[in-house]
Amino acid sequence: xxxxxxILKREYLTRVKKKSFIITTLLMPVxxxxxxxxxxxxxxxxxxxxxxxAVYDPTSLILDxxxxxxxTKYHFIPKQEFQEISKDFKSDNYxxxxxxxxxxxxxxxxxxxSDKQITFDVKNSITDRIENIIxxxxxxxxxxxxxxxxxxxxxxxxxxxxxxxxxKLGEEGEAVKSSTEIAMAIGYVAGFLIYMFVFIYGTMVMxxxxxxxxxxxxxxxxxxxxxxxLLFGKIVGIGLVGLTQIAIWVILGxxxxxxxxxxxxxxxxxxxxxxxxxxSSPGMDQVAASAPVKENITLEILNMIGNLNIPxxxxxxxxxxxxxxxLYASLQGAIGSAVDSDEDxxxxxxxxxxxxxxxxxxxxxxxxxxxxxxxxxASMIPLTSPVIMVARIPFGVPAWQIILSMVIMLGTILGxxxxxxxxxxxxxxxxxKKVNLKEIVKxxxxxx
Amino acid sequence: MExxxxxxxxxxxxxxxxxxxxxxxxxxxxxxxxLGPNGxxxxxxxxxxxxxxxxxxxxxxxxxxxxxxxxxxxxGYLPEERGLYKKMKVGEQALYLAQLKGMSxxxxxxxxxxxxxxxxxxxxxxxxxxELSKGMAQKVQFITTVIHEPKLLIFDEPFTGFDPxxxxxxxxxxxELKKKGTTIIFSTHNMSSVEEICDHIALINQSKKIxxxxxxxxKERFKTNTFEVQYRGETPDLDNRxxxxxxxxxxxxxxxxxxxxxxxxxxxxxNELLKILMNQFEIVSFKEVIPSMNDVxxxxxxxxxxxxxx
Numbered sequence: 232x233x234x235x236x237x238i239l240k241r242e243y244l245t246r247v248k249k250k251s252f253i254i255t256t257l258l259m260p261v262x263x264x265x266x267x268x269x270x271x272x273x274x275x276x277x278x279x280x281x282x283x284x285a286v287y288d289p290t291s292l293i294l295d296x297x298x299x300x301x302x303t304k305y306h307f308i309p310k311q312e313f314q315e316i317s318k319d320f321k322s323d324n325y326x327x328x329x330x331x332x333x334x335x336x337x338x339x340x341x342x343x344x345s346d347k348q349i350t351f352d353v354k355n356s357i358t359d360r361i362e363n364i365i366x367x368x369x370x371x372x373x374x375x376x377x378x379x380x381x382x383x384x385x386x387x388x389x390x391x392x393x394x395x396x397x398x399k400l401g402e403e404g405e406a407v408k409s410s411t412e413i414a415m416a417i418g419y420v421a422g423f424l425i426y427m428f429v430f431i432y433g434t435m436v437m438x439x440x441x442x443x444x445x446x447x448x449x450x451x452x453x454x455x456x457x458x459x460x461l462l463f464g465k466i467v468g469i470g471l472v473g474l475t476q477i478a479i480w481v482i483l484g485x486x487x488x489x490x491x492x493x494x495x496x497x498x499x500x501x502x503x504x505x506x507x508x509x510x511s512s513p514g515m516d517q518v519a520a521s522a523p524v525k526e527n528i529t530l531e532i533l534n535m536i537g538n539l540n541i542p543x544x545x546x547x548x549x550x551x552x553x554x555x556x557x558l559y560a561s562l563q564g565a566i567g568s569a570v571d572s573d574e575d576x577x578x579x580x581x582x583x584x585x586x587x588x589x590x591x592x593x594x595x596x597x598x599x600x601x602x603x604x605x606x607x608x609a610s611m612i613p614l615t616s617p618v619i620m621v622a623r624i625p626f627g628v629p630a631w632q633i634i635l636s637m638v639i640m641l642g643t644i645l646g647x648x649x650x651x652x653x654x655x656x657x658x659x660x661x662x663x664k665k666v667n668l669k670e671i672v673k674x675x676x677x678x679x
Numbered sequence: 680m681e682x683x684x685x686x687x688x689x690x691x692x693x694x695x696x697x698x699x700x701x702x703x704x705x706x707x708x709x710x711x712x713x714l715g716p717n718g719x720x721x722x723x724x725x726x727x728x729x730x731x732x733x734x735x736x737x738x739x740x741x742x743x744x745x746x747x748x749x750x751x752x753x754x755g756y757l758p759e760e761r762g763l764y765k766k767m768k769v770g771e772q773a774l775y776l777a778q779l780k781g782m783s784x785x786x787x788x789x790x791x792x793x794x795x796x797x798x799x800x801x802x803x804x805x806x807x808x809x810e811l812s813k814g815m816a817q818k819v820q821f822i823t824t825v826i827h828e829p830k831l832l833i834f835d836e837p838f839t840g841f842d843p844x845x846x847x848x849x850x851x852x853x854x855e856l857k858k859k860g861t862t863i864i865f866s867t868h869n870m871s872s873v874e875e876i877c878d879h880i881a882l883i884n885q886s887k888k889i890x891x892x893x894x895x896x897x898k899e900r901f902k903t904n905t906f907e908v909q910y911r912g913e914t915p916d917l918d919n920r921x922x923x924x925x926x927x928x929x930x931x932x933x934x935x936x937x938x939x940x941x942x943x944x945x946x947x948x949x950n951e952l953l954k955i956l957m958n959q960f961e962i963v964s965f966k967e968v969i970p971s972m973n974d975v976x977x978x979x980x981x982x983x984x985x986x987x988x989x
Contacts, residue, residue, distance in 0.1 A: 237778055245767065447762030451823070454729040454756040455779040660731070662760065673693055 234456045235464040242468025243437065247475060256476050257365065260483040282326035284354045287313035293364050303353070305329075318344045319654060329357065332397065335365060380579055411626075414539065415598045418622035421548050422598075425555055425617050432473040433559040439465050440567030440655070441576060449659045458656040466560045525656070539625055546635070547624040554640045555617025559587060561644075561651035569659030569666050586614035594622055601626040611636050613643040680822055681743065682862045683728065683920055684705040688737030690723055697723040698734070699886045705864060706878070707829075712894070713866040716980055719883045721866050722759065728864070729756050736793045736856065741895075742830075750783040756957040759836045759866075761820055770795075770804035773823050775849035780827040787826065794822045798848075818904045821849060833864045838872065846942040850876060884983045889946065894972070901975045904943040906952065909936055912960030920955055920980060921949055936940065958984040 246252055283304040288294050297305045302549070308316070316328050327345035335341060341361060343349055363653040374382045440462070445447040452461055562583050570576045590609060597606040603624045610628070616636050624633070657674040658666075692871060698720045704851060705711045715721045726732045727739070730751055739746040745832040763772055770791070773961075777787035787970055795801045799936060804872040809969070817840045825832060834853070838846045857863055865877060873880065874894065881891035890897065905928060907959070914932075921941065928940040941952060949965075956962060 234779055234781075237775070239777055245764075255971070442764075446765060447758075447760045448764055450758040450760055451756070451762075451776065451820075452779065453731055453778070454758070455751065455781075458731075483976070660726075677693070 235460045235467075238456065238464025239471070240462055242465050243471050246435075246469065246472045252472070252476070257483070260487055262481055263484075265677040266485045267542040269673045270634055276638035283324060284353075284357070285316060285325040285328040286331070287328065288331040290331055290335060292335065292368055293331060293361060295585070296364050297360060303356070316342050320344055326353075331361070337370065339365070347600065365649065370587040373579050377436070397404070412603075414625040417539070418598050418601070421544070421625070422594045422622035423591070425548070425621055426587060426594075427558045428473055428477070428616065429587060432469055432556055433584075434473075434580075435469050436466055436560040437576065437580070438568035440564050440659070441570065441573075444568060444659050444662075445571070452679060453659070458504075459652045462561070462564050462652060462655050466557065466564060470553070470560065488613040497623065508584050536558065540627070543633075544621075544624050547621050550623050551617040552641075553623055554613075554637075554644055555641065557644050558613060558617070558640075558647055559583075561648045564653040565651040565658065565671075568655040569661070569671055570658075571662065571665075574652045575665065587618070590615035596619060601628075611639060613640045616640060653677070681705060682708045682741070683864075684738075685724070685728070685966045686738040686740075688724070688727060688734045688739070690720075690727065690732065690734050693906070698727075698883075700737070701750070701886075702737075703881045703885065703888065703891065705810060705862055705886075706735060706863050708857060709878040710853070710858045710863045710865055710876050712880035713864055713883070713884035714870075714871045714873065714880055714953065714976060716867075717868075718924060720886045721883055725756070725758075725835055725864070725866060729754060740853075741826075741838040752827065755780075755824045755827065755829045755832045757820060757824040757834045757837055763816060763820065763823075765809040766807060768804070769806050769811070769819055773819060773826065773975065774956045776822075779825045780829075782827050790826050790828070791822070798822065814845055815840055818845065823854070825852075827974065829861070831862050831864065836868070837865070852914065870976055872953040872972065874972050880972070881977060884980050887989060889956060889977050889983050890975075897975060898969050898972070901970045901978065902967070903970070906941050906943075906949070906965060907938065907968050908965050909938045909963040910956070910960045911936065911963060914959055917959060917960060920959070921952075925952060940968060966973045 243503050260445055281302055281304070283306055285296060286293070289310065294307060298324075299305050308328075312327065313330065313361045316325070317330070320328065321377050324475075328347055329341050329343065330342040332338065332340065332342070343354070370383070370386070374386075379385075398567065416485045432468055443452070443461075451459075456576070563580070566576060566579045566583060570579060576627050593605060593609060593615075597603070597609060600606060604608055606619065606623055610632065616639070620633070621634050643669070657677055658671075664670075681704045684703070686702050687700045688698050688702070689700055690696075690873060697955050701720070701724060702712075703711075712986065713721050713724065723732065724936070727734050730746075730748060731809075737939075739749070741750045760766060767775075773791050774784065777791065778784060782790070792801075792897075795804065803811065803819070808819070821837070824834075832853075837849060841849060844871070849871070853865075855877075864875070867873060878893050879892070880894055881896060882889055892900070895930055902986060918927065924944050926942045926944055930939040943952070949967075953962070953965065
């Protein structure tokens with residue numbers, strides 16, 4: 232056992248001290264944060280560009296209602312100028328020309344002319360504004376025609392937003408507010424994390440075994456320690472490297488997220504106020520009310536996350552993290568011992584990694600229907616259960632299913648490690664022989 | 680006293696027998712040559728001694744008692760297929776391997792320093808193995824094999840990758856270790872080095888031990904009663920005179936100093952031959968031809984292969 236620890240220490244330290252490890256471990260969270268922040272930041276930058284839009288409005292419907300704001304200015308032009316510009320749009324003065332046709336009330340169509348691609352944001356915001364104006368205009372007409380008193384107020388009162396609250400009954404019958412979306416998001420992220428971890432670090436075990444074999448150091452070492460101790464030390468050492476990386480990511484991630492939420496928080500409030508200024512046209516009063524709604528949502532999300540069984544989710548994540556890694560790492564270690572070259576390794580790896588890849592493919596289907604039979608069976612089969620079960624746990628899984636899955640998992644791990652040990656023991660001393668699966672199965676029955 | 684003994688060791692792999700009832704016994708403080716053609720089963724036997732594989736049947740004894748798994752720390756093994764971690768530093772790696780053999784870090788460090796000084800390679804301590812030449816790496820490997828001062832050392836083709844100077848250095852180290860009481864099992868195809876350093880040999884062919892014994896006795900056993908004679912003078916009808924009891928195997932008459940090899944056909948004595956020859960010419964030298972280990976090896980293995988075929 233003492234020697235296993237020596238091996239574990241070497242496996243761990245040589246990897247953790249590697250420059251590539253240090254760089255990826257430190258830069259990954261920064262990179263991820265950048266990936267999340269950058270689009271928001273760029274979008275905000277974009278908004279700051281000042282644009283002037285020429286408007287030709289023969290209907291006079293929107294003439295005074297389209298108000299300029301900080302970044303978008305509207306300039307109303309007469310027919311003659313419109314004709315000149317629309318024939319040959321070269322003006323540096325205008326970003327685009329907006330044309331409101333006479334029959335807009337019946338056709339619901341307007342035109343925008345520009346020599347550049349009009350951005351999504353600009354198009355959307357103008358569409359929204361005109362939509363509101365035209366809608367208000369139509370409504371006013373209807374109200375005037377029918378002559379019912381206070382009709383506008385009454386109509387306003389009929390506007391409804393339905394929100395379905397999903398409530399799950401807990402074990403003792405207490406109603407717990409749950410959110411399918413949040414469960415799905417957490418399940419998806421957890422499943423994907425496990426997939427990445429198992430894939431990357433499992434392959435690292437295989438590479439390590441292959442390195443020892445091709446370096447020809449393995450025979451020197453197994454004259455001092457048992458092959459199983461060597462494999463065991465390697466798998467655990469590399470597993471700890473993975474856990475170290477994740478621990479660092481969690482710490483750095485939390486720090487960055489804290490910093491980022493301050494940044495984004497500022498950003499959102501700004502965009503909300505912007506939205507308010509946009510929506511302050513008549514008939515749109517209820518949209519302005521969306522800002523407090525947003526705050527409510529944040530509160531509610533926090534509330535719902537609180538309602539999830541966080542300890543169980545974390546325990547599941549930890550358990551399947553370790554078990555999934557042990558399972559695939561021992562299989563990969565066995566493969567590494569059996570092959571001589573990278574090409575052979577690729578070939579042998581594919582069938583072994585298939586279930587893992589398969590589980591990430593069905594992950595989405597499982598998240599959509601976590602109680603289905605696909606989800607059930609995939610969370611029982613140990614080769615797919617690490618990814619699938621952690622994705623299901625946030626939705627709430629019956630205790631017997633979790634326990635059964637874990638028991639199957641542990642049993643399979645014991646069997647797999649035993650098997651991998653046997654293959655490994657024979658494989659590492661086998662040089663210059665191209666092995667196939669049949670050959671490997673034979674090794675299982677070799678005596679010591 | 681025997682430090683290691685194997686009795687009737689059998690090892691079968693699926694489809695072929697690697698060792699069939701092989702017994703060897705290795706005397707303490709001697710060099711034991713384990714010989715045999717490629718694929719004979721030497722490496723399997725060595726791996727059994729190192730407890731890398733277990734025999735299907737048979738007994739193993741270490742220092743007179745049944746071998747235990749802890750005995751592995753008393754064995755140093757330099758395999759034929761050997762190497763080091765390329766990215767690891769020389770000193771760090773030597774320390775690691777010594778610790779795996781059960782040495783404390785302190786002792787390992789102390790012994791390593793002595794060996795590095797002895798081989799004058801202190802400057803390599805902080806270098807990565809991939810920066811070393813093959814011969815340099817082999818030196819480091821030799822040190823890591825002997826560092827824990829084992830009672831039994833097993834060298835499988837130790838001289839590959841060494842230039843003549845370093846080969847000599849290692850050879851002397853091996854003899855030095857023997858003098859200090861270490862027992863060495865030495866496996867090689869290089870028969871001249873066997874003659875130089877081995878006391879005992881065992882020859883394995885096609886999974887069976889076909890020959891063993893003290894090296895001078897083995898050679899004695901394969902003497903062909905042949906004598907080499909150098910002489911000056913003419914030999915007009917030597918053939919006729921020798922015809923009855925002797926046979927001339929080779930006869931080199933063109934050189935200034937003539938030379939021939941004569942084999943005794945029946946139990947004649949040296950003096951009889953000398954008597955005949957003395958009358959013919961002036962004898963410069965007269966000596967018995969002792970077969971080299973190379974001759975013995977080829978002779979015995981070929982003979983054995985023929986027998987197996989029949």
